[in-house]
Amino acid sequence: MSHIGKWRLFFLLAVLIAGPTIQVKSARGQEGPRPPQSVPRVFFDCRGARCDNTYYRTEIDWVAWVRDQQDAHVHVIMTSQQTGVGGREFLLDFIGNETYQNYESRSRYQSLPTDTQREDLDGIALTLGIGLAQFATESGFRGVVQIDGITPVQGVNANADTPPEGILSPDEVQDPWNLWVFRINANGRIEGESSQETQRFSSGFRASRVTPTWIQRYNSNFSSNSREYELNDGSRFIDDRYDWSVSARVVYALAEHWSMGFNSRVGRNTRNNQRIWGQWNPAIEYSFFPYDEATRRSLTVFYEIGPVYRDYFDVTVYGEEEELRGEQALTLDFSQRQPWGNASIQIRGSTYLHEVERNNLSLRGNLSFRITRGLDLNVRGEYSRVRDQLFLSGEGLSNEERLLELKTQQTEYESLISFGFSYQFGSIFNNVVNNRFPGGRR
Secondary structure (H helix, E strand, C coil), rough: CCCCHHHHHHHHHHHHHCCCHHHHHHHHHHCCCCCCCHCCCEEECCCCCCHHHHHHHCCCCCCCCCCCCHHHHEEEEEEEEEEECCCCEEEEEEEEHHHHHHHHEEEEEEEECCCCCHHHHHHHHHHHHHHHHHHHHHHHCCCCCCCCCCCCCCCCCCCCCCCCCCCCCHHHHHCCCCCCEEEEEEEEEEEEEEEEEEEEEEEEEEEECCCCCEEEEEEEEEEEEEEEEEECCCCEEEEEEEEEEEEEEEEEECCCCCCCCCCEEEEECCCCCEEEEEEEEEEEEEEEECCHHHCEEEEEEEEEEEEEEEEEEECCCCCCCCCEEEEEEEEEEEEEEEEEEEEEEEEEEEEEEECCCEEEEEEEEEEEEEECCCCEEEEEEEEEEEEECCCCCCCCCCCCHCCCCCCCCCCCCEEEEEEEEEEECCCCCCCCCCCCCCCHHH
């Protein structure tokens, strides 16, 4: 038998062996999940913390997950924000599409700062499942899921103002910490080669207390960095530095759309030529939308004014060893999260009171826009006109300091722009999860 004939025989045997196996797998697949047409089609829209699509698809397998919003019966938008105790509150908005466009619902889940990632995912999956079950029940998907009413405690009127026995109202909770939350962190890193070595160490402490009326946050940070490089002539360049800062923010809810308070900070910043610096800025903010809508849409105006003190390592380009100046800033901040995508823009202007020509104007924006089925456009841009670098050293910068960015360089502007698009096509469904061969993923 020729060499080619042997390969033909081998290929024929492989097909005969594999053929029945493929047929059995296909038949089993048809006997498994119910057809996607008879279950709710869900588009999950999440960018941020705990956006684990694979986990939710695995845990909630009685819906059809689709990869494009236009193919969905319900569009789920998940956003999150930090809570006063350091956990996160996840908001899930359920928005009906096409035939179900009048459907709207919201669910929320709060995690604790001590929860693990798995505990967060389990809580979100349960909240998401309940919300989808409610949509399926109210939208007429028969036989998919059923929600039974919760039976009130025997002898208690469900409409009564007093909670049933065993359920505590917020006023009855005894908190020995009086809502204060504390956190301590520290980390270090050492890297080395034959020609260079880097050591980094940082630590921090945070205390916060958040109520519906007040926000108090206090932070302190310390960092130490040591770098050593061998140069071409055999000499060694060594840079040792440490920085620290202490900050405080106190905010009072003045009215439904108004807030007032102050920001203060004191610290050491070697890169910006500041042996010690400090500021105290009273501030006021107006929100055009209610604050409880901040995760979906927000438009605020923020104004602050106050003194800034700096004591310099080197005499500045303006001949100052230390100075006390007044500074003010106005910030307009807009963000929106909608079914068509996300958009945010921030405009900030600041100026010194003693010389308004010393100012800084910055514009930052992000856009993620769903143009049509499967086609998304992403744009990010930043631009700052810099006229307020009073702290620059009058001694100039060495080549090493420039290349390693050890000190801030004089500039007239800073800019950044990034853009791109993505396009997906093919099957509209996104249900299958296969976790085999995890080590081969990159």
